[in-house]
Amino acid sequence: MGAIGLQTWTDGERRETQRARLRAMAADVLAGNTFYKEKLGAAGVTRPEQLVAGWDALPFTTKTELSADQAAHAPWGRNLTYPLERYVRMHQTSGTTGRPLRILDTAESWAWWAGIWADLIYGAAGVTAADRVYFAFSFGPFIGFWSAFAGAERLGALCISGAAQSTPERLQSIVASGATVLLSTPTYALRLAEVAREETVDLERSALRVSIHAGEPGASIPATRERIESGLGVVAFDHTGATEIGPTGFSCEARDGVHLVEREFIAEVLDPASGEVAEDGEGELVLTNLGRWGWPVIRYRTGDRVRLERGRCACGRTWAKLAGGIVARADDMVIVRGVNVFPSAIESIVRGLDGVAEYRVEAYEERGMVELRVIVEPLPGIAGGIRDGVAEALHRSLGIRCAVDLAEPGALPRFELKAKRFVRVEAKRP
Secondary structure, eight states: OOOOGGGGOOHHHHHHHHHHHHHHHHHHHHHHOHHHHHHHHTTTOOSHHHHHHTGGGSOOBOHHHHHHHHHHTTTTOSOOSSOGGGEEEEEEOOOTTSSOOEEEEEHHHHHHHHHHIIIIIHHHTTOOTTOEEEEOSOOOSOSHHHHHHHHHHHHTOEEEEOTTOOHHHHHHHHHHHTOOEEEEOHHHHHHHHHHHHHTTOOGGGSSOOEEEEOSSGGGGSHHHHHHHHHHHTSEEEEEEEETTTEEEEEOOTTOSEEEEOTTTEEEEEEOTTTOOEESSEEEEEEEEESSOTTSOOSSEEEEEEEEEEOSOOTTSOOSOEEETSOOEEGGGOEEETTEEEOHHHHHHHHHTSTTEEEEEEEEEEETTEEEEEEEEEEOTTOOTTHHHHHHHHHHHHHSSOOEEEEOOTTOSOOOSSSOOOEEEOSSOOO
């Protein structure tokens, strides 16, 4: 895949590069960004060198805070470093964790997004200008696959949009166009494989060879990744990012986690219990973007639960790795009879079982305790005995008993963007 350059830097080189870029960004931000001038000024920071020197004492930024600012200063909020006329694109967050944020990018910021995709995310997956990249998305206001499209254009690959197409139409387009790379959520990749079986489309004999996934942790969950790869005939890679932050990470050929793009982001881990911040360990991921000067985030609490590790990867990179990808949203973890349970752990178990087409998890309270109900949709023709197998696998792996119910084939929803399989309900449903 060629040289990976700064991706093999030392800790000293990392800190030096990040500090230099932070100083450069801070000069523009402190001069023109009303939101951060006020926020950082309250912490005694008015000059770029103070931002770097007093880093550990800087306040965090939260999505709730940005949303409140945007509501108070509609429609864009005050987190804009330059005059409005300088911005060329508007996207918004998905709204799965609250009120959607409207986020603007300058031409320079958009080139930054596209460059990370072209040089790093596609590069790590072995995608080149010779590839034909199919985007299985509707291309609404969510930024993720607009930026992926821009990155593929910059790379010189042929870009094929799947917008406004049904799943069968997308399958036909993938085959007819000779697409070699698929971009989708993990959930939708499984949906494509499911419909391909129903329509007798043999994707394993198509030109597809690589898939890149984002929006959910599935591509870093071995059982889910194996289903994607066997169903589509591809090698699947994970990607992390967020509309309000940028394209933050990618999986390499080792595919045992996600490398953070430390050339463009400062990564920290916050222990929610102690409030302590470290450069590695388990906790909530905190990120600062260094190349998106027009809409910056400084010490942004992502809400993502991770295990951040440092050291040299088998691929040769020394950029920090999120082991196993993003474990869960910090607020999605539930404690069931003293056991911490993450949605990704349930997915790993259920996706590893034969005969499961789709599933849903409901968390509810009973007699003052949190309980889980797992609803499983079997593949057509699978006998009802799968219920006992799912219950036993959950008990064996998690150490707790969960109620398991069966759904009729096709009854559970399918998702194109972020799946909503883990829900909290008031009580166990009959």
